[in-house]
Structure formats: C-alpha cells, structure tokens
Amino acid sequence: MIDLFIQRYLDHIAVERGLSKSTVASYGRDLAQFAAFLDARGVSRPKDIDEPCLLTFLDTLNKKKFAATSIARKITAVRCFIKYLLLEREITKSPLTTFETGILPQRLPKSLDLEEVIRLLNAPNVHDNLGLRDKAMLETLYASGLRVSELILLKFEDVNLKTGFLRCLGKGNKERVAPLGEVAAEFIAAYIDRVRGTLTQGEISEYLFLTKNGQPMSRVMFWKIIKKYALIAGTTKPISPHTLRHAFATHLLERGADLRSLQEMLGHASIATTQVYTHVSREHLRQVYKESHPRA
Numbered sequence: 001m002i003d004l005f006i007q008r009y010l011d012h013i014a015v016e017r018g019l020s021k022s023t024v025a026s027y028g029r030d031l032a033q034f035a036a037f038l039d040a041r042g043v044s045r046p047k048d049i050d051e052p053c054l055l056t057f058l059d060t061l062n063k064k065k066f067a068a069t070s071i072a073r074k075i076t077a078v079r080c081f082i083k084y085l086l087l088e089r090e091i092t093k094s095p096l097t098t099f100e101t102g103i104l105p106q107r108l109p110k111s112l113d114l115e116e117v118i119r120l121l122n123a124p125n126v127h128d129n130l131g132l133r134d135k136a137m138l139e140t141l142y143a144s145g146l147r148v149s150e151l152i153l154l155k156f157e158d159v160n161l162k163t164g165f166l167r168c169l170g171k172g173n174k175e176r177v178a179p180l181g182e183v184a185a186e187f188i189a190a191y192i193d194r195v196r197g198t199l200t201q202g203e204i205s206e207y208l209f210l211t212k213n214g215q216p217m218s219r220v221m222f223w224k225i226i227k228k229y230a231l232i233a234g235t236t237k238p239i240s241p242h243t244l245r246h247a248f249a250t251h252l253l254e255r256g257a258d259l260r261s262l263q264e265m266l267g268h269a270s271i272a273t274t275q276v277y278t279h280v281s282r283e284h285l286r287q288v289y290k291e292s293h294p295r296a
Contacts, residue, residue, distance in 0.1 A: 001044040006031045009084045018173040020149075030077035046090040054078065054095055111246040116235055117142060120244075123229035126187075129195045130212060134225050136184070136191040137209055137217070140166075141241065143184035145248035145266050147171075148241035152217040154208040161185045170267040178265055249274075 010028050013019045019027075037057050043049060057078070061071045085091045112120065121138050125131035141151055150168040158167045164180045180188075188208075199210040207216040222241055230239035237243075245266070252262055263274040 002035045002038050002046070005046055005085065005090065006035055006081065008088075009081050012084060013080075019171070026073070027077045027080070030074040031081055033074065034078050034081070046085045047092075049082070049085075049091070049095055051095040111250045112235070112237060112239075112243060114251060116233070116237070117244070117247050117251075119233040120226075120229055120235060120239075123232040126190075129198060132187070132195050133191050133199075133209065134229065136187040137222065138226070138229065138244065139184040139187050140180070141244040142248055143181035144168075144178040145245050145252075146178065147245060147267075148219055148222055150267075151241070152207075152209060152219060152222060155206045156208050157206070159188060159208060161189055168267075171269075174267065174269075176264070176267045178267075 006028075009031070010024055013027065014021075014024045034057060037060060038044070038049070038053070041053065041056075043053060058071070058075065061074060066074070079096060082091075082094065082096055086094055121135070121142065124135040124138065126135050137151065140146065140154075141148075144166060146154075146168060147170065150170055153169060154166065159180070160166065161180070164182065164185055165177050166180050167175060167177055169175055196208075196210065199212060200214045203214055205214060205216070209217045211217055211221060219241075226239060226241055226244075249262055249266060252265075253259075259274055266274060268274045
C-alpha cells in the first residue's frame, strides 16, 4: 500500500517538479528502504506513520552504521514524502515534529580559503588551448557559484560579457540570473576568441564549454579536470566541482554579503538551505577572534 503512494510521489517530483532522473532514482532507493521498514512493522497506511515510527526508523539507520551523509539524505527523502502526503491530504497531521527541528548534527560544507582557491584557479596553463578553456570554466564556477550541472549546460547565448551576468537553468528547471565578474568574463572572452572555434571543428554548437572533440562538457569530464588541477595546485583537501560553489558562498558571507542575496545567487528555493553557510561564517569569525583577541 505504501509503495503505491511512494510511486505517486516519485511521479510527482519527476513530472510536476521536474527533478532529474538521477535525483528521482535516489529518492526512490531511500524510500524503498523506508517502505521495507514500514512493512516489517506492519504499517500499511499513510495515516499510521507517526512520530515514534519515524524515530525508530532513524534509530535503525544509526544502528546499521550508515554514514551521517547517507542518513541525512534518507531522512530528507522521508520528510519530503511526508510533506507530499500532507499536501495530498492522505494524512491530516504531520508526524515530523522532531524531524523538522534537526535531529541530525549539521554537516558543514567543506570549503577552501582564498589562498587555496587562487592556487586552484591559477593551475591551468592559459597558453594551452584546453588550459584556457579549463581556466575559463573554473573562474566561472567560482565567480557565479554555479552547480556543475548548470556550468556544463551553459549555452553561448546565456552569457552576457558586457553586463557581467549569465543565465542558467537550475534545479526543477528554474531559471535564474547569476553574476559573472570581470575576471571570469575576461577568460571566457579569451576562450571564445582563441579556442572555442577550434573545438567546434566547423560544426555549430549551442553550448559554451566544449570538449576537445567539440561535444558538450560532461559532469564526469569536468570532475576529472578539477581533480587534475587540485593535484597541480597541491591542494590536500577533498576537491569536487561543488567545492568552488561552497567557496563562493563562504567567501561572500565572510565579506558581508546578506543571506537573502546569497540565496538568490545560489538558486536555493528555501532560505533554510542557504543558512548552513552562516555556520561556516561563524567558524571563520571564531577563528579570527581566537587569533586576534589578547584574551581569547
């Protein structure tokens, strides 16, 4: 019975919310585990899912020693499913009281300090065609705080070098405008002038960043690119394309950006998602205080 409602929810987020196939599949796997848990407890109707049931599910995940990130993801899937049931009036009272107050410890995003970012951005050889392309991509990622999926889907017409803004398509196919910055605009212009035409090989492509074969850049290929330059830069922290998005957000907050503006630039649907970066900012302030105050 619960499986039926889960399938309806997965159809809802795929069709009405426009989430990607990989995201829907991830929710499906986590909710299948939740359904198996409910079945083992004899819970077959949505209205029988109560708070003790959810807390027992969380306890089960902890006892199985799932990583904190996996547990957080599974709980998020369950929360979203419960909210869907409320929206569809399959249940009339939310059992999410404890879940909504944050029973999991907050996991702060890993970020790079400014010196580490500069080393990473300076790692590509801009005298080489592919190196210049990579430099333009890295600068764009840090200047605009894009998700990697947004970066690789940028089209030639999405970037306005004169105004210093770009248009991107985010989660749920929501379009937003993001700042570009002078340095990123400079290297994108150089890439377009010197490199992009050689990659298209006479063919027409609507995408801005291309592989050496003239195809749109893929997530996997860019992941390999950023790993390569992290190694050249001597970065010891774990690096992924999302690391520069975290650095973008953290550095803006450290320098006085307000949370609402940051939410808009990152394309977060909820301010609660953006608020995780205030924890990072507070850690920065605590470190500054410790290093600077005579009585710290």
